[in-house]
Amino acid sequence: MGEDPRPPPAGRDGAEGWFVTGYFTERGAAEIADTTRTVALVSLVGLLAASTAAWWVAGSILTPVRLVRQAAAEITEEDLTRRIEVSGRDDIAALAEQFNHMLDRLEGAFLDQRRFLDDAGHELRTPITIVRGHLELMGDDPGERREVVRLVTDELDRMARIVEELLLLAKVQRPDFLRAEEVSLAELTSDIDAKARQLGDRDWRLESVAEGTAALDPQRVTQAVVQLAANAVRHTGPGATLRVGSSVSGPDVLFWVSDHGPGIPPEEHGRIFERFARGGSARADRGSGLGLAIVRAIAEAHHGRVDLRSAPGAGSTFTLVIPLGREHV
Numbered sequence: 001m002g003e004d005p006r007p008p009p010a011g012r013d014g015a016e017g018w019f020v021t022g023y024f025t026e027r028g029a030a031e032i033a034d035t036t037r038t039v040a041l042v043s044l045v046g047l048l049a050a051s052t053a054a055w056w057v058a059g060s061i062l063t064p065v066r067l068v069r070q071a072a073a074e075i076t077e078e079d080l081t082r083r084i085e086v087s088g089r090d091d092i093a094a095l096a097e098q099f100n101h102m103l104d105r106l107e108g109a110f111l112d113q114r115r116f117l118d119d120a121g122h123e124l125r126t127p128i129t130i131v132r133g134h135l136e137l138m139g140d141d142p143g144e145r146r147e148v149v150r151l152v153t154d155e156l157d158r159m160a161r162i163v164e165e166l167l168l169l170a171k172v173q174r175p176d177f178l179r180a181e182e183v184s185l186a187e188l189t190s191d192i193d194a195k196a197r198q199l200g201d202r203d204w205r206l207e208s209v210a211e212g213t214a215a216l217d218p219q220r221v222t223q224a225v226v227q228l229a230a231n232a233v234r235h236t237g238p239g240a241t242l243r244v245g246s247s248v249s250g251p252d253v254l255f256w257v258s259d260h261g262p263g264i265p266p267e268e269h270g271r272i273f274e275r276f277a278r279g280g281s282a283r284a285d286r287g288s289g290l291g292l293a294i295v296r297a298i299a300e301a302h303h304g305r306v307d308l309r310s311a312p313g314a315g316s317t318f319t320l321v322i323p324l325g326r327e328h329v
């Protein structure tokens with residue numbers, strides 16, 4: 001309260017005076033300061049608590065993300081074995097799991113590719129060694145030279161075939177591997193039968209012909225069945241009865257080649273479809289062992305499979321099973 005320098009005003013009856021009111025502000029100011037301090041303190045503590053909680057939550061969310069990032073940074077083409085530890089069942093755990101699955105697939109693909117190259121290198125080394133051996137030992141005699149040229153040409157043809165088949169197998173994963181179209185099954189079967197007959201002097205029988213149409217790549221299917229027919233020829237003698245045929249069975253179309261050859265023991269049924277796998281009976285005649293791998297690849301590209309019914313002494317029937325469904329084209 002300041003002092004007013006003016007004289008007090010005169011009243012109606014001439015009396016002079018001041019009517020003074022006043023209040024003490026200190027107590028109020030102290031209360032306001034107190035409240036402000038409390039509010040500030042509470043806000044500060046709240047802010048600190050909220051920040052700590054946010055930091056903790058963000059940390060616990062980001063730790064797995066950081067792990068994913070670290071794992072991704074540490075993965076190289078040479079070492080695809082690293083995986084992220086998955087804990088909990090939240091979105092981040094799902095992300096880590098997906099990441100691990102992706103790595104599984106990548107690792108599988110790389111291993112496959114490496115095995116493919118190893119196999120190819122190994123298989124191609126043999127004919128190269130043979131060719132080199134023949135050429136190094138070749139004498140001057142014209143008759144001997146002719147024979148060496150024949151053997152070397154034979155080996156080079158074999159090599160060329162292996163390379164061609166390997167290129168085909170490498171192409172299988174590509175989306176343009178199949179050129180599917182709506183095909184008349186009767187026409188396709190008759191084409192396959194005609195081509196199979198060219199493979200060797202056998203008693204060929206066209207057992208049954210499917211009716212209707214299917215969406216498939218006629219050239220690849222022909223290639224597959226002709227491979228099966230070539231195997232049947234290879235494992236039988238002149239004049240042996242070989243049956244080919246096609247039929248529609250439920251949702252699938254079947255193409256088969258059947259022989260009365262030596263048959264295949266059950267323990268080899270899975271293995272012979274692998275790349276470069278030759279069965280016990282065929283080691284001597286030096287097939288490349290890629291035929292059935294190609295047949296299986298063609299079937300799988302059509303979302304189908306190859307069935308084998310065979311036993312030693314009872315002949316073999318290989319059946320290409322291809323879904324008629326149009327969804328895969």
Ligand SMILES: Nc1ncnc2c1ncn2[C@@H]1O[C@H](COP(=O)(O)OP(=O)(O)OP(=O)(O)O)[C@@H](O)[C@H]1O
Pocket residue numbers: 231232234235259261262263264272273277278279280281282283286287288289290291292293316
């Ligand atoms: N019809 C068959 N009868 C008996 N064995 C067979 C028959 N078809 C295939 N096999 C066995 O399966 C193996 C693999 O066949 P695949 O066609 O993959 O290779 P390949 O015929 O030896 O060589 P390629 O076909 O590349 O010239 C053969 O080595 C043979 O042992």
Ligand SMILES: [Mg+2]
Pocket residue numbers: 227230231287290291292
């Ligand atoms: Mg073959």
